[in-house]
Amino acid sequence: MDDSDYAIVVENLTRTFSSHHNGNPKKVAVDGISFTVKKGEIYGILGPNGAGKTTTIKMLSTLLIPTSGKATILGLDVTDEKNVRTLRNRINVVSGGERGLYYRLSGRQNLEFFADLYNIPKKKQKKLIDDLLELVELTDAADIKTENYSRGMKQRIHIAHALINDPEILYLDEPTIGLDPEISKEIRSLIRKLSDGGKTIILTTHYMFEAEELCNHMIIMSGGKIVGKGNVTDIKNSISNSSSIRVVTEREPVFAIESIRTQMNADSKVTKLLNGRFVTKFTIPIEYNDLSMYENIFRQYNIKNIGVEEITLEDAYLALVGDGEE
Amino acid sequence: MSFRAVKAGFRQQAIQFITDPQWIIPSLILPFLFTMVMLFIYRDVTGPIVLQAVLGGGVLGMWANTLFASSFTIAYDRMNGTFEPMLCSPTRIFDILLGRSLWNAFIGLLNAILIFIVAELIFGTGLSLMNPIGFFFMLILTLFSLSSVGMLISTSFVFTRMGSFFSSIFEYPIYVLSGALVPITMLPTSLQYISYILPPAWGIDAMKYSAIEGYESMMGVSVYTDILVILILSALFLMASFLVMSKVERRILSDGSATRY
Ligand SMILES: Nc1ncnc2c1ncn2[C@@H]1O[C@H](COP(=O)(O)OP(=O)(O)OP(=O)(O)O)[C@@H](O)[C@H]1O
Numbered sequence: 321m322d323d324s325d326y327a328i329v330v331e332n333l334t335r336t337f338s339s340h341h342n343g344n345p346k347k348v349a350v351d352g353i354s355f356t357v358k359k360g361e362i363y364g365i366l367g368p369n370g371a372g373k374t375t376t377i378k379m380l381s382t383l384l385i386p387t388s389g390k391a392t393i394l395g396l397d398v399t400d401e402k403n404v405r406t407l408r409n410r411i412n413v414v415s416g417g418e419r420g421l422y423y424r425l426s427g428r429q430n431l432e433f434f435a436d437l438y439n440i441p442k443k444k445q446k447k448l449i450d451d452l453l454e455l456v457e458l459t460d461a462a463d464i465k466t467e468n469y470s471r472g473m474k475q476r477i478h479i480a481h482a483l484i485n486d487p488e489i490l491y492l493d494e495p496t497i498g499l500d501p502e503i504s505k506e507i508r509s510l511i512r513k514l515s516d517g518g519k520t521i522i523l524t525t526h527y528m529f530e531a532e533e534l535c536n537h538m539i540i541m542s543g544g545k546i547v548g549k550g551n552v553t554d555i556k557n558s559i560s561n562s563s564s565i566r567v568v569t570e571r572e573p574v575f576a577i578e579s580i581r582t583q584m585n586a587d588s589k590v591t592k593l594l595n596g597r598f599v600t601k602f603t604i605p606i607e608y609n610d611l612s613m614y615e616n617i618f619r620q621y622n623i624k625n626i627g628v629e630e631i632t633l634e635d636a637y638l639a640l641v642g643d644g645e646e
Numbered sequence: 647m648s649f650r651a652v653k654a655g656f657r658q659q660a661i662q663f664i665t666d667p668q669w670i671i672p673s674l675i676l677p678f679l680f681t682m683v684m685l686f687i688y689r690d691v692t693g694p695i696v697l698q699a700v701l702g703g704g705v706l707g708m709w710a711n712t713l714f715a716s717s718f719t720i721a722y723d724r725m726n727g728t729f730e731p732m733l734c735s736p737t738r739i740f741d742i743l744l745g746r747s748l749w750n751a752f753i754g755l756l757n758a759i760l761i762f763i764v765a766e767l768i769f770g771t772g773l774s775l776m777n778p779i780g781f782f783f784m785l786i787l788t789l790f791s792l793s794s795v796g797m798l799i800s801t802s803f804v805f806t807r808m809g810s811f812f813s814s815i816f817e818y819p820i821y822v823l824s825g826a827l828v829p830i831t832m833l834p835t836s837l838q839y840i841s842y843i844l845p846p847a848w849g850i851d852a853m854k855y856s857a858i859e860g861y862e863s864m865m866g867v868s869v870y871t872d873i874l875v876i877l878i879l880s881a882l883f884l885m886a887s888f889l890v891m892s893k894v895e896r897r898i899l900s901d902g903s904a905t906r907y
């Protein structure tokens with residue numbers, strides 16, 4: 321793959337903080353992480369509180385200089401002071417939450433202030449800001465002071481603000497935290513829309529379904545280290561290379577069990593339910609989890625239900641994070 | 647430098663000021679009360695001392711606005727969570743602060759004018775300014791020089807959330823050392839040397855020069871020397887604050903203090 325296909329290349333990135341206040345002099349917030357993000361991807365960073373997600377985002381968005389290691393953003397080295405201003409024109413960040421707005425200014429005035437900081441000519445600002453307000457559905461509330469905005473409206477104005485320079489890379493630090501399910505859903509579909517529009521998106525989240533729904537690839541961090549990496553399937557597989565199948569039949573599947581043992585070398589466990597049906601469970605290597613094959617094998621026993629008992633992302637996450645924390 | 651960012655700082659500060667009445671107290675009412683107290687103390691005195699009192703109030707008003715308000719805006723940004731987005735933009739913090747300082751200088755000017763008018767109308771101080779136009783010109787220059795000192799002190803707010811500690815330390819000494827409270831010649835000699843490197847001291851000297859007939863200027867120099875020194879010193883202060891600010895901006899990225907408040 322060509323270098324220019326990558327939006328972000330991170331190698332051995334480390335950040336320590338000196339904390340004079342408590343006993344230990346150095347806190348390693350991010351500990352030698354490496355990963356790559358392709359252009360146009362939605363890339364997830366997952367991990368428990370204090371895992372180093374925000375610290376990573378800050379380093380990749382020029383707000384924090386790494387202690388060691390390397391990060392190349394859009395082909396530019398973040399640690400090189402010369403690149404900082406160029407990069408800031410091409411990326412943006414949504415840190416979100418309740419803070420980060422001038423409360424006495426309206427949503428529109430907030431956007432105008434930041435448009436000026438990105439040196440966008442006044443002539444272009446009007447249309448740009450109108451378009452952004454429409455995108456985040458705040459047109460009607462544009463001229464109300466942001467101190468009167470609800471949490472969801474604040475988050476949407478944050479997103480509009482982060483789009484003001486039409487960034488190639490957008491960092492979203494917990495974009496749906498503290499929002500109700502409906503608004504979270506809207507924000508997620510907005511993120512999807514931005515991604516479809518070609519932006520590379522880096523997203524941190526504590527919600528597994530959000531990562532599963534949005535992210536093409538992800539890393540799971542724990543204690544500053546990467547403990548899991550890949551797409552959702554990779555992450556699940558990284559704790560187990562197998563999947564388990566569960567079949568409910570009307571009659572005891574004697575021959576089916578036999579053929580699974582001989583063909584897949586897998587043992588089955590059969591339990592009889594109170595209503596007289598039989599539940600058969602067996603674990604096979606992940607590449608054999610094609611259900612149609614098992615439908616054939618079990619057909620003569622009258623299948624009532626068949627499915628893959630999935631290892632969920634949450635199962636994998638908890639296992640990985642648990643390992644990381646020791 | 648981005649002119650648009652300077653304007654943005656100016657405008658944002660203006661809206662913030664107009665919509666948030668709490669600023670009126672430190673920036674308009676306090677200096678005004680201060681002048682009234684001074685005038686009350688000196689109510690039986692006439693001549694240059696009254697001028698000194700009114701000047702003191704006017705300069706305090708300007709100083710309070712240029713230093714306190716400008717530098718505090720960054721502390722506000724830190725608390726408010728807007729410091730990081732500001733830093734994240736390609737604009738220099740210096741430009742934004744400069745714009746804000748210009749607005750605050752404008753409020754400082756209004757404040758000084760208000761003080762002079764009230765002193766004249768209500769207290770009838772009979773400030774017969776020898777050269778009113780020259781005086782006004784010197785007032786603007788002094789304001790500019792105060793802003794340049796304010797900008798340098800503001801860098802401490804960018805550097806640390808303890809910024810208010812520094813500005814509190816410097817606010818009154820600079821006020822006194824500039825000769826706003828009492829004439830510089832009344833200060834101990836060693837302190838007078840510090841006065842000479844502060845541009846507002848020369849500004850206040852020039853203001854007195856254009857107000858009082860036969861005023862013996864600081865170090866016996868002509869008013870044109872005063873003006874020249876103000877311009878040079880203010881430019882030096884501005885340049886220093888630009889350089890320090892750039893260093894500080896880089897520094898907070900490496901020590902990770904940008905996001906704490
Ligand atoms: N500026 C700082 N100074 C000192 N320590 C810091 C600083 N920023 C972060 N840390 C420490 O680094 C570690 C990682 O913090 P970080 O904010 O990156 O975690 P996170 O994964 O974003 O957590 P959360 O899910 O709670 O947001 C924490 O232990 C935190 O205390």
Ligand SMILES: [Mg+2]
Pocket residue numbers: 373374375493
């Ligand atoms: Mg975080």
